[in-house]
Amino acid sequence: QVQLVESGGGLVQPGGSLRLSCAASGRTFSTYRMGWFRQAPGKEREFVATISQSGITSYSADSVKDRFTISRDNAKNTLYLQMNSLKPEDTAVYYCAADGPLYGSTWNQYKYWGQGTQVTVSS
Helix, strand or coil, X not given: CCCEEEECCEEECCCCCEEEEEEECCXXXXXXXXXXXXXXXXXXXEEEEEECCCCCCEEECCCCCCCEEEEEECCCCEEEEEECCCCHHHCEEEEEEECCXXXXXXXXXXXXXXXXXXXXXXX
């Protein structure tokens, strides 16, 4: 089992950047494929990006592919999401998730979830 805690959200102007972090408990973080999802008010939870256990392989949604970068530091038990060129439509609660399949892009494919961190993009 793993517990996940996201941080790094906040209010940012359009065109700005944020880096989200997801700290994982336990000694098994490196064995999990990890993902980021987001959920805007009134919308379903949406896939953002996923990364392999080693961090070598990643896959991102088309809507963020050229702007967001997923990465991980297994020595620190931490997952990251670097978000650049933010747009108002990126406003959502961002969640990290653990124990999904390779290239898993559906929320119900992941077993463990954090509580989420709010990202608001507004001028």
